[in-house]
Amino acid sequence: MSQLLAVDQLMVATASGSALLRGLSFTVRQGQSLGIVGEAGAGKTVLLYSLLGMSPRGSVVSGSVRYKDRELLREADSQLRKLRGSELSIIAGPARAMLNPLAPVGNQIANVIRAHRSVSSAIANREALDLISRVDIADPAWAAKAYPHELSGGMAQRILIAIALANNPRLILADEPTAGLDTTVQLQVLRTIKHLVDEMDAGLIVVTRDLGIIAHFCHDVMVMREGRVVEQGGAGQFFAAPRDQYSAALLESVNLSRIQLSDAAEVQVSATERMPITLRIVDLVKDYPLSGGRALRAVNGVAFTVEAGETMGLVGESGSGKTTVARCILNLTTCTSGHIEFGGVDLAAASEREMNSIRRRIQAVFQDPQGSLNPSMSIKGILSELILLHRVLPQSQVVGRVRELLDLVDLPPSILGRRPHQLSAGICQRVAIARALSTNPELLILDEPTSLLDIRVRADIISLLQRLQRELKLTYLFISHDLTAIRHIADRTTVMYLGSVVEDGPTAELFTSPRHPYTKALLSAVLNADPKQPFDPFQLEGEIPSPINAPFGCPLQTRCPLVRTACREAHPPLVLTDFAEHRSACLFWPEMMGAGDFRHAEVPRGATDEAEPAEITTPTVQGSVPYRRERMND
């Protein structure tokens, strides 16, 4: 295979002299896919754009970037422009922001075609239509005329892929190509990219923070840190035994479930013992009024309980209503109907005074670590605020308590005088956790507390939360779309889809034996950072509909392969399955246990050591080894 791209000692520094890339060397062959992974600030995106001659303005670039037999760093901008979008193309995310909001997407594809080839607009439009159907969009004629805001996130991403492929590129650069997409959609999009790139026998560079994507879609891996390459090599070898300490740590934190859980056994025991109920949600409904007297039902009859000392995981993609549930519990919004029982009070009907006495017993940690701390306050002010507000302690003891809180979340007292913008996201999230603990709460609502963090930090925060739960006997409601995190921390899990609970049960059971097609699809879309794990996804069609157009009956009916008439006639109730505490809202769940079962055969280590990505095939062995049971067996 001929060499497409050879990068040698590439260095990029800003005008003021700070180094962004400190000497990178790598090559990409035709038909090869290279995955570049690294945490925020590693220089991945700078690298991609520098390859296209689009390094940050005023920066100093040295080294060599050879594409075929041309030295790109020495090409004139007019020459580079001819290459960009034709031989070298880029796919970035989030897609909708990358498209021109004022032009139909079909025209945007045609424009790219005509920028590089002198063809009539009729031919360009026909080619655009053809490209749209190649990226698996169901109704190309409609999509070509649509404006970006009319497309779903997944469709917009497919349009970007079509633009990137418009002029038969030889090398495709993908920068977080699935940023902002839901898990089930992410997999569909990645498979489309992979399929088309293979078809064209082009080279592919994927930049991502998600090692799972690399494990399943790339031949080679390059790990970057602070502008340097810390490890590069074949994916098979990397995932089996990373050579570098940093990349090993990175891999370790992705495979949360591989970390030995000292308290795994304990968790299992506490799940079987009945504990008093801390929080009980009954038939919660939340409507948002729309114009014209209609209403958007964000939460549709959700019910679950959280027992004292346990972690309830609430899972769902964007639009599932999980955050709205949290907002109702925290009384940030009033629910339309239903009950939220906590400490003998119905929060849904509580008076302001009752609510104030409850407030300090329920605290929350939010998604955006920096954003949820007031930028004009010092860390000391942030941590002492709630103590003083709720009169938890007299003024004289506040400073001592603040230091104690910092100690609890492993932060040094030296940060007390700092402000949030001077601290990293991980530290800010620790501060937010310490603030939540400052009132000695019983229940913590954790709303996506790890989803904006880098993978290593994510693992740290989760183990911190687990330690705190053990030490302080806390009860958690852990809301996330990150199944790996939920699997690691939750005792029981509730799965939501389009405002309804579709399945709930003990986490281990739900993850090994899902009893609802949605859960099954969600689980099978998770890309494990292990290329040897064969992969037979149970896929749903399309994307989550907008709650405004929620279908009558089963919420999943628009996407489910098992759908029947009965699914459209009534909202299926949550009923017990073949397990004692495991309920599903699917009428036909036993059918998905048959052919196409979502179970994996364990491939012995070392059997496929060649640097080939895991095959994505149709179902293999049936009912042999259940899906990843490590945690149960530990």
Added chain:
Amino acid sequence: MEAWIAYVRARPFFQAGLAIVLVICAMMVVGPLVAPHNPVQANPAVSLQPPSPNYWLGTDDNGFDVLSRVVAAPRVDIAIALIATAISIGVGVPLGLWAGYFSGRRGPFGWLSEVLLRSMDMLQAFPVFILALALVAALGPRIQNVIAAIAFVNIPVFVRLTRAETLSIRQRPFVEAARSGGSSHLRIAFHHVAPNALGPVLVQASVTIGWAVLLTAGLSFIGAGIPIPTPEWGSMIAIGARDMVTGQWWPSVFPGIALGISVVGFALVGDGFRGFLDPRSHG
């Protein structure tokens, strides 16, 4: 603090603005003391003298020393502008905070915020100068009334600015975090929202002071402001204007230059603050 010093060091215009404002504020304090002659005592014997070693900037029609009056005037002009702007902020910022935080019929008397905003619209529909002139004419040309009029016409600027800031700040996650922590609306508005809205208010204040100086001078120029003989740039220009046609330019031009420099100075300072508060514009 280091960031601040580095920022100022790289911006000569901001330095010039700060220097002008400092000098003017110093004159406000010591102006009458350093004046070579008594700024409020006329000496008819030396009326309309051109600039000379004794009278550096000449004398005017009544025999006042122009230099003494130019340096003594900030005690009136700048003081009026500062006090009036402070009052505008004191009234406008809390109103804007309330209107922004409770807009959309949230909280007590949510509909009142609409009434407030519409009345601000009405105030802003009048040209500022005409409105101030009408107010002073109705109240009588005294210093307190000039201050009141200038403060009043500048209130809508601060209400709107603070409201706009508040609308965007109340969407930020830390406000939600404060609510779920149990803070009351009042506490969130003053403790969490207001401090984060103050940056733009500071920028606006600096610009408003400059305009208020101009407004004071304008009112005095047409005789609706500070009565003679109080030293004031606007009335000095007005008195001197009569002599321009006969070639005696100095009684008008020097107070005019002083007025121009001070307005530019405050505008430069406002611009500098704006840049400093906007992290995108500097490293």
